[in-house]
Amino acid sequence: MPAQTDDTTILRFPVLIGDIGGTNARFAILVDAYAEPKEFPIVQTADFATIDEAIQTAILDKTSVMPLSTVLAVAGPVDGDEIELTNCNWVVKPRQMFETLGLEEVVVLNDFEAQALAVVALxxxxxxxxxxxxxxxxxxxxxxxxxxxxxxxxxxxxxxxxxxxxxxxxxxxxxxxxxxxxxxxxxxxxxxxxxxxxxxxxxxxxxxxxxxxxxxxxxxxxxxxxxxxxxxxxxxxxxxxxxxxxxxxxxxxxxxxxxxxxxxxxxxxxxxxxxxxxxxxxxxxxxxxxxxxxxxxxxxxxxxxxxxxxTHPLAALTGLAAYARTPALFGVETDGRRWVKG
Missing domain, CATH: 3.40.367.20 (Hexokinase; domain 1)
Structure with missing residues (x-):
């Protein structure tokens, strides 16, 4: 089962943020709570068999900054340890990401939850x-x-x-x-x-x-x-x-x-x-x-x-960055949607 907590999630930096749609995936890395997001080229979901492969090839292989946490916004309902996207063949498996990507914490939100966060960040x-x-x-x-x-x-x-x-x-x-x-x-x-x-x-x-x-x-x-x-x-x-x-x-x-x-x-x-x-x-x-x-x-x-x-081209990433910096400002429910290694 995913880790559950009553406390406000405090993410360990660097944090990888990702907006995963049916066609495109957009990623950035926050080195710390004060830095501007380091953005990467847009990923076509059809070009990679899995999200883990996409993150490794298109993001981690292109930077020396290795994220400890990730907040992903996905196009589909978040339910269970294997999260299927509605209009894409990718399946998000947070526990597998601990091994394949070296992450210690994974938070998965709905993609339009991230868009809603962006509304007050833009x-x-x-x-x-x-x-x-x-x-x-x-x-x-x-x-x-x-x-x-x-x-x-x-x-x-x-x-x-x-x-x-x-x-x-x-x-x-x-x-x-x-x-x-x-x-x-x-x-x-x-x-x-x-x-x-x-x-x-x-x-x-x-x-x-x-x-x-x-x-x-x-x-x-x-x-x-x-x-x-x-x-x-x-x-x-x-x-x-x-x-x-x-x-x-x-x-x-x-x-x-x-x-x-x-x-x-x-x-x-x-x-x-x-x-x-x-x-x-x-x-x-x-x-x-x-x-x-x-x-x-x-x-x-x-x-x-x-x-x-x-009109911002990366609105969801802006919302995710705001949440990653100061989770306490947003009432984001993480029970059942946060996984911690250990």
Whole structure:
């Protein structure tokens, strides 16, 4: 069983921090609590059979600094001694890392828990506002991000501590609202009979939407990748790509508004990840904000809630670094998610 403790985790430096997504893995090393993170080139998860191999080859073989601890944020639920990622074949085995990587302590968090930590670690220069009023400093917050999958986490403040609330909110049901939705949604690829938010609001989800728009109109498709669809939509060179992206931002607005109500996010809703950063013009065209605020009888409340796009390219690492330096400032539950050698 993982080590459990009632005390605040105090990590031994140097600390390796890692943000492990379905497609990319990003790593840095903190030499001490005051140093800036030493960042390494982004790792493609498909290039390595295991996470241990990736860390050894891409990180440890490239530095003389040998970490004693690691804090990893992974795209998937953390449960047990072998942690499977949702959209990647890697399996995190903390006890094995003691032997293969020479670590003495391993903490594993959800990847969007790290994104939630980043929300209070980033400055305004890394935020692009998408409407709404001013945030309340200690009010609830929500972070969500379409990427390889769809990550969601909450952030609440209690007793002078920021507490991230991890979950699998990207897998909630999502349904049609308009007549056009009713024509398009039946063509969206399902998983065991259901359309979850992640089936629409991620990279492959945008492709699903584009194909569904084409199928609804009986037209052939021209694009096969999210990047092609996004580029054509933003350039206004393809009507089907434009509609697919419009549906994407509208449904993202609906879901973001739902989550904002759940967490009463007067502190803001934060969109993160590469897709959100690339489609900022589409997020500002009015469809996202209209869908976000369309929550009768709470429309007036929603109008005041600010939404931001996080523009920092390594936001999760920023959040993990803040936690590694001063764990006591964050209410991160480590029971069942912390392993100590010995």
């Amino acid at each position: 400055g305004p220069e890394h935020l692009e506002k998408i409407g709404g009023g001013e945030p309340e400093p200690t009010a609830g917050r929500v972070v969500l991000g379409p990427g390889t999958g769809l990550g969601v986490a909450g952030l609440v403040h209690s007793r002078h501590t920021w507490i991230p609330v991890p979950g699998e909110g990207g897998h909630v049901d999502i349904g049609p609202r308009t007549e056009r939705d009713l024509a398009v949604f039946p063509h969206i690829e399902r998983i065991e009979g259901r359309v979850s938010a992640e089936q629409m609001l991620c990279g492959r989800g945008l492709v699903n939407l584009y194909r569904a728009v084409a199928a609804a109109d009986g037209r052939p498709t021209s694009f096969t990748t999210p990047a092609e669809i996004t580029s054509a939509a933003l350039a206004q060179s393809d009507a089907m790509a434009q509609e697919a992206l419009d549906i994407f931002v509208t449904c993202l607005g609906r879901l973001a508004g739902d989550l904002a109500l759940v967490f009463m996010s007067r502190g803001g809703v934060f969109l993160t990840g590469g897709i959100a950063q690339k489609i900022i013009p589409a997020l500002k065209n009015g469809l996202f904000r209209e869908a976000f605020e369309d929550k009768a009888p709470h429309g007036e409340l929603m109008q005041q809630m600010p939404v931001y796009v996080i």
